[in-house]
Amino acid sequence: MSIVVDPETGQLQSERRSGLANTHIIWHADQLLALEEGSHPFTLSPKTLDSEGYGHYANGLSGPMTAHPKIDPITGELHGFGYMSDALGSAGMSYHVVDQQGVVTRSDTFTAPFAAMVHDFAVTRDYVLFPLFPLTFDFKRMEKLGSPFAFEPQAGAVIGVLKRGAPVSEIRWIEAPVCFVFHYLNAWNEGERITFDAIDFAVAPNFPDTDGNLPRFAEAQGTLTRWRLDLATCAVERTPLLDLACEFPRIDDRYAMKQHTQAFLATASQRQRGDGGLFHEVTHLNLESGATQVWDAGLGNGVSEPVFVPRHASADEGDGWLLATVYEATSQASSLVILDATAVSQGPIATARLDHRIPFGFHGSWRANE
Numbered sequence: 001m002s003i004v005v006d007p008e009t010g011q012l013q014s015e016r017r018s019g020l021a022n023t024h025i026i027w028h029a030d031q032l033l034a035l036e037e038g039s040h041p042f043t044l045s046p047k048t049l050d051s052e053g054y055g056h057y058a059n060g061l062s063g064p065m066t067a068h069p070k071i072d073p074i075t076g077e078l079h080g081f082g083y084m085s086d087a088l089g090s091a092g093m094s095y096h097v098v099d100q101q102g103v104v105t106r107s108d109t110f111t112a113p114f115a116a117m118v119h120d121f122a123v124t125r126d127y128v129l130f131p132l133f134p135l136t137f138d139f140k141r142m143e144k145l146g147s148p149f150a151f152e153p154q155a156g157a158v159i160g161v162l163k164r165g166a167p168v169s170e171i172r173w174i175e176a177p178v179c180f181v182f183h184y185l186n187a188w189n190e191g192e193r194i195t196f197d198a199i200d201f202a203v204a205p206n207f208p209d210t211d212g213n214l215p216r217f218a219e220a221q222g223t224l225t226r227w228r229l230d231l232a233t234c235a236v237e238r239t240p241l242l243d244l245a246c247e248f249p250r251i252d253d254r255y256a257m258k259q260h261t262q263a264f265l266a267t268a269s270q271r272q273r274g275d276g277g278l279f280h281e282v283t284h285l286n287l288e289s290g291a292t293q294v295w296d297a298g299l300g301n302g303v304s305e306p307v308f309v310p311r312h313a314s315a316d317e318g319d320g321w322l323l324a325t326v327y328e329a330t331s332q333a334s335s336l337v338i339l340d341a342t343a344v345s346q347g348p349i350a351t352a353r354l355d356h357r358i359p360f361g362f363h364g365s366w367r368a369n370e
């Protein structure tokens with residue numbers, strides 16, 4: 001049994017080995033890992049995709065691990081975190097670091113200001129950020145709302161900031177504007193000035209508020225937004241970067257944790273044209289010039305997250321290809337498209353067509369064949 005009830009407290013506790021492993025797939029320390037935020041990483045055979053199970057980190061992780069760990073391109077370290085680490089609905093969180101050999105070097109628990117769903121986080125060369133937005137948890141909501149999670153603006157929003165290498169007791173919680181973020185594009189710091197790009201929502205899309213009201217359409221649109229956080233003054237500023245509804249942001253991963261200038265996203269410039277809420281475009285945004293290149297996959301068709309592949313190891317930032325799956329409504333089948341990342345608006349340079357649909361997923365990675 002993987003979920004048990006603590007006889008003393010009544011809390012639901014889990015061995016974190018019963019998830020769907022359906023959110024992201026990454027390569028780290030010669031391991032192919034399928035990730036889902038309520039569980040430990042699940043290992044697959046990289047040659048056959050056979051399941052190898054949850055044992056990779058043995059008992060090294062305290063609580064679950066996010067599906068959005070950050071791999072440091074310089075050190076090879078993997079940084080991750082977990083929320084509701086000690087029990088479902090708790091404010092317990094954890095911070096994990098796994099070295100480039102796949103050894104857990106730290107997995108420390110701490111208590112957040114409130115219990116919230118925390119899907120992603122951000123890491124710079126010098127800092128780790130744990131942003132908390134008020135998608136809070138309360139079992140008592142189940143009967144009224146059908147969900148224990150609800151968007152609760154009055155709970156506020158905070159960003160936990162930890163110097164890399166420092167103990168979790170030194171996390172500073174800095175007040176932030178109330179909104180909601182699932183995904184971060186990247187983050188960097190210049191001294192105590194931290195910048196990160198996020199997909200901001202006015203409220204938590206697809207979740208009710210505490211009265212059971214679901215978000216209005218206009219509130220459920222993501223906006224790529226630059227956040228600046230000054231640790232000296234605790235000032236937080238936000239600036240929108242792109243006037244397109246978007247999600248699933250990716251960079252050239254070689255620029256993780258330092259300043260990036262190129263962004264790739266799934267977008268929807270015509271959200272209400274009849275696509276049923278799908279993202280129907282792949283967009284490249286040059287953050288230096290502000291220029292965009294957009295490829296529209298066609299009416300009724302939906303694109304996935306665009307995954308960037310560098311043209312070669314020393315290629316310039318953003319010089320390479322994008323991989324995305326496309327669901328085509330007329331054929332009810334999916335394809336994998338390859339776009340030139342420097343000429344996205346020209347459309348796919350290659351398409352691998354399937355005779356069936358790939359169910360909509362979330363995230364993916366590229367690994368060069370070695």
Ligand SMILES: [Fe+2]
Nearest residue numbers: 119183362363
């Ligand atoms: Fe995600």
